Amino acid sequence: MTCRLTVAFFLSDTEPTNSSFMPLLDAPLEILYDDGPCLVVNKQAGLLTQAPAGIDSLEVRVKAFYRQREGKPDDAKTYLGLPHRLDRPVSGAIVFARHVRAARRLSSQFENRTVGKNYWALVAGTVEPDEGAWRDHLHKRHGMAQAEVVTAEHPAAKHAVLHYRTLWQGVDEAGDPATLLEIELETGRTHQIRVQAASRGHAVRGDSQYGSTQPFGDLQLDLRDRPIALHARQLSFNHPMTGAAVQIVAPLPPTWAELQIPIIE
Numbered sequence: 001m002t003c004r005l006t007v008a009f010f011l012s013d014t015e016p017t018n019s020s021f022m023p024l025l026d027a028p029l030e031i032l033y034d035d036g037p038c039l040v041v042n043k044q045a046g047l048l049t050q051a052p053a054g055i056d057s058l059e060v061r062v063k064a065f066y067r068q069r070e071g072k073p074d075d076a077k078t079y080l081g082l083p084h085r086l087d088r089p090v091s092g093a094i095v096f097a098r099h100v101r102a103a104r105r106l107s108s109q110f111e112n113r114t115v116g117k118n119y120w121a122l123v124a125g126t127v128e129p130d131e132g133a134w135r136d137h138l139h140k141r142h143g144m145a146q147a148e149v150v151t152a153e154h155p156a157a158k159h160a161v162l163h164y165r166t167l168w169q170g171v172d173e174a175g176d177p178a179t180l181l182e183i184e185l186e187t188g189r190t191h192q193i194r195v196q197a198a199s200r201g202h203a204v205r206g207d208s209q210y211g212s213t214q215p216f217g218d219l220q221l222d223l224r225d226r227p228i229a230l231h232a233r234q235l236s237f238n239h240p241m242t243g244a245a246v247q248i249v250a251p252l253p254p255t256w257a258e259l260q261i262p263i264i265e
Helices: 058-069 099-112 192-201 252-257
Strands: 002-007 029-036 036-044 093-098 116-125 131-140 149-152 157-171 176-187 230-236 245-249
Touching: 029 058, 029 245, 036 058, 058 093, 099 230, 116 192, 131 252, 149 192, 149 230, 157 192, 176 192, 245 252
Parallel strands: 093 230
Antiparallel strands: 002 029, 029 036, 036 093, 116 176, 116 230, 131 149, 131 157, 157 176, 230 245
């Protein structure tokens, strides 16, 4: 069923810990959809989707949520399928699968590009024309969480396509030109929106990794914990067990309200 619910749960001391992960007494999940083996969560920016053992992640928190709801001990093995991921500084809708069959069916939809993925992005400058498509070839740099635009002849090049339309255009609170885009991904490459936008001189606000010089969010946060102005706004797929069409809209984080853009108010 479709719902919007914020739940808090306890990450116990039995969770693996190291210097970068302390157990949380209150780790809320904003649940947007919960039906059978499908769970859609509004991911907070700055949180890894998945991480090595001992590091906090959304996967850790969702597993803890399921264990508590199902009355299982803290050390119980809990299967959780991740058909897709969101970058650490990105917020928005992400779907999880509670059992293998559901995970396989959802993964198949992502692989066959039948999943709808719609993002909102605030980027630098004036994007022209008001709507269109960006087509590039991207390469994920070896051993790095970094992508770059390359020629089609590059041996590791992957075709990347997105479609965009302008939701708002004007100047931001600092007086700099800015554009709010609605983006639909046709492909799903590493950092695709971020690198395609930046390569055209329209870096996503706050994304210093790809050249943004404009702040976004709490500047007191560690650089790796800071958000960028990229939000997975809508996610649509077919329920893996019933086949029913599911469309989820993820509310924007409070940080976006600080942008003073009329469409967000």
